[in-house]
Amino acid sequence: MSDSLCEPWLRGIALNPAAPSDVLxxxxxxxxxxxxxxxxxxxxxxxTVIDAALCHPQWRIRGALxxxxxxxxxxxxxxxxxxxxxxxxxxxxxxxxxxxRRVRPxxxxxxxxxxxxxxxxxxxxxxxxxxIGELESSRQIPLSFFRSMAGSEDPELRIAAxxxxxxxxxxxxxxxxxxxxxxxREAARDKDWKLDPDRVxxxxxxxxxxxxxxVLSRCALSPALVEQCFADDTVHPLARNPHxxxxxxxxxxxxxEATVREMVAARPDLGPDLVAELRQDxxxxxxxxxxxxxxxxxxxxxxVIDLVIGHGPECFCPITEPDPEPxxxxxxxxxxxxxxxxEPVLRRVAASWSRLPAALVGKLAQDDDEEVRIRLACNxxxxxxxxxxxxxxxxxxxxxxxxxxxxxxxxxxTHLIGHPDPEVRALAAADPTLPEPPVEDADDSVCRAAAAxxxxxxxxxxxxxxxxRTAEGAAANPSLPAPRMHALxxxxxxxxxxxxxxxxxxxxxxx
Numbered sequence: 001m002s003d004s005l006c007e008p009w010l011r012g013i014a015l016n017p018a019a020p021s022d023v024l025x026x027x028x029x030x031x032x033x034x035x036x037x038x039x040x041x042x043x044x045x046x047x048t049v050i051d052a053a054l055c056h057p058q059w060r061i062r063g064a065l066x067x068x069x070x071x072x073x074x075x076x077x078x079x080x081x082x083x084x085x086x087x088x089x090x091x092x093x094x095x096x097x098x099x100x101r102r103v104r105p106x107x108x109x110x111x112x113x114x115x116x117x118x119x120x121x122x123x124x125x126x127x128x129x130x131x132i133g134e135l136e137s138s139r140q141i142p143l144s145f146f147r148s149m150a151g152s153e154d155p156e157l158r159i160a161a162x163x164x165x166x167x168x169x170x171x172x173x174x175x176x177x178x179x180x181x182x183x184x185r186e187a188a189r190d191k192d193w194k195l196d197p198d199r200v201x202x203x204x205x206x207x208x209x210x211x212x213x214x215v216l217s218r219c220a221l222s223p224a225l226v227e228q229c230f231a232d233d234t235v236h237p238l239a240r241n242p243h244x245x246x247x248x249x250x251x252x253x254x255x256x257e258a259t260v261r262e263m264v265a266a267r268p269d270l271g272p273d274l275v276a277e278l279r280q281d282x283x284x285x286x287x288x289x290x291x292x293x294x295x296x297x298x299x300x301x302x303x304v305i306d307l308v309i310g311h312g313p314e315c316f317c318p319i320t321e322p323d324p325e326p327x328x329x330x331x332x333x334x335x336x337x338x339x340x341x342x343e344p345v346l347r348r349v350a351a352s353w354s355r356l357p358a359a360l361v362g363k364l365a366q367d368d369d370e371e372v373r374i375r376l377a378c379n380x381x382x383x384x385x386x387x388x389x390x391x392x393x394x395x396x397x398x399x400x401x402x403x404x405x406x407x408x409x410x411x412x413x414t415h416l417i418g419h420p421d422p423e424v425r426a427l428a429a430a431d432p433t434l435p436e437p438p439v440e441d442a443d444d445s446v447c448r449a450a451a452a453x454x455x456x457x458x459x460x461x462x463x464x465x466x467x468x469r470t471a472e473g474a475a476a477n478p479s480l481p482a483p484r485m486h487a488l489x490x491x492x493x494x495x496x497x498x499x500x501x502x503x504x505x506x507x508x509x510x511x
Contacts, residue, residue: 012475085121265289
C-alpha cells in the first residue's frame with residue numbers, strides 16, 4: 001500500500017457512518033490535516049466526539065463544529081462564548097456558499113449569549129458588533145424571538161427587538177418608542193420611520209438606489225411620493241405595498257403593463273369591481289391572479305402566494321422554520337383549502353407548507369402538476385419516499401438537499417443502476433439490496449459509491465482499499481471493521497506521510 005492512499009483512506013473513515021468514537025477522535029489530531037475539519041463540519045457525530053471537538057485546542061476544529069448542521073444546536077452552546085471570535089462568528093452565521101436550503105433557528109440561550117457579548121473574543125479578529133451582524137443576516141433568529149425580546153429587562157435586547165420592527169405588535173412598538181432607556185428609544189425611532197409617510201419621503205433621497213424598491217414596496221408612502229412613482233414609472237413596488245392608497249391601487253389595476261396589473265390582481269384590499277375587471281384582462285397571468293382573489297384574504301396569505309408565483313421547479317429559495325404567529329402565517333385551514341383548489345398555483349402553495357396534514361400530502365404526491373410534486377418533495381418532511389427518488393432523478397438541482405432528508409429511500413434504487421447520469425448510478429450503486437455493486441464503473445464517483453456498499457465482503461474490501469479509484473469508498477464502508485480503521489490510521493497518522501488536505505469534492509458516497 002502506498003502513502004498516496006492516505007488522503008482517500010482518511011476522508012473515507014472521516015465520513016464512515018459506522019466509525020466508532022475512538023476512531024473519529026483520532027482524526028482530530030493535527031496529523032490528520034484538514035480531514036478533521038471535514039469530519040467536524042459535514043457529518044453526525046457521537047457525543048464523545050462533540051465533547052472532544054468543543055474543547056479542542058485548535059480554533060479551526062471548534063469553528064468547523066460550529067458550522068455542523070447535523071449536530072443538535074443546543075450542544076453547540078459553549079461555542080457562543082468561545083475564546084475565539086472567529087468560532088463565535090461561524091456559529092452566528094455557519095452558512096458557506098452554496099447556501100443551505102434549510103435554515104434552523106438557534107436556541108434562545110445561544111442567541112442571548114451572542115447578542116450580549118461585551119467583546120469579540122480573545123483573538124481580536126472580529127468585533128462583537130461584527131458577530132452580531134453575522135447573526136442578523138443568518139436567518140437563524142426566529143421572529144418570535146424578536147417579539148419576546150421587546151419586553152426584556154436588558155436594554156440591548158430591547159434594541160435587538162427593533163430589528164424586525166414590522167413583526168412587532170402595535171403595543172410593543174409603542175412601548176419601545178416610549179422606553180425609559182434613551183438608546184432603546186433612539187433605535188425604535190430609527191425603525192419607526194418606515195411607517196411614517198412624511199419621514200419616508202424625507203429619507204428616500206439618502207437611501208442608495210438599490211434599496212429604494214424595497215422601501216417603496218414595504219413602507220408607508222406620502223401622496224407626493226406615490227405621484228412621483230407614477231411620474232417616474234417606478235410603480236412596480238407600489239403594486240405589492242400594503243400601504244398604497246386605494247386610489248393608487250385602482251390606477252395600478254389599469255396600468256398598461258401586464259406585470260403591474262398581475263401583482264395588483266390578488267391584493268386582499270382590491271374591491272369587487274376591480275376584481276371582476278381583472279378577471280376579464282387580456283393577459284392570462286393577470287386573469288389567473290384575479291381568480292385567486294378569494295384566497296388571499298390577508299396580507300400574510302398574499303405574500304405566501306407571491307413567493308410561489310414566478311418561482312419554477314428549479315426554485316432553491318431558503319426554507320426556514322414556520323413562524324408560529326398567526327399574524328404573519330396563514331391558518332392551517334387556509335393551506336388545506338389551497339391543497340384541494342383547482343388552481344395549480346394554490347396547490348403549489350399548499351405543497352410548500354411543511355405542516356400540511358398527511359392525507360393532503362398523499363393527495364398532492366399524485367398531483368398532475370410537476371411543480372406541486374417537486375415542492376412537496378423539497379418542503380414536506382412526510383413526502384413519500386418514491387416521490388423523493390423521482391425528484392432526485394429528474395431534478396439535479398435539488399439532489400444535494402434531498403439526500404439530507406430523513407425520509408429519502410436507502411433501498412429500492414437498483415433499477416437505476418443503468419441510468420446514463422453517473423450521479424444517479426452512484427445512488428443506485430450504494431443500495432445494499434444490489435446483487436453486485438459496480439466497483440468497475442467507468443465513472444469514479446460510481447466506483448466510490450459501490451465500494452461503500454455494506455454488502456461487500458472483507459476480502460473484496462481489502463482489494464478495494466488498495467485501488468485509488470475505490471480507496472475512499474472502501475474506507476467509508478460501514479462493514480469495515482474498527483480494528484482495520486485503526487490500522488489505516490496508524491499507517492497515515494503515525495508514519496511519515498504528509499498530512500492530507502481536503503480538495504474540491506465534498507461529502508461521502510451516497511449512503
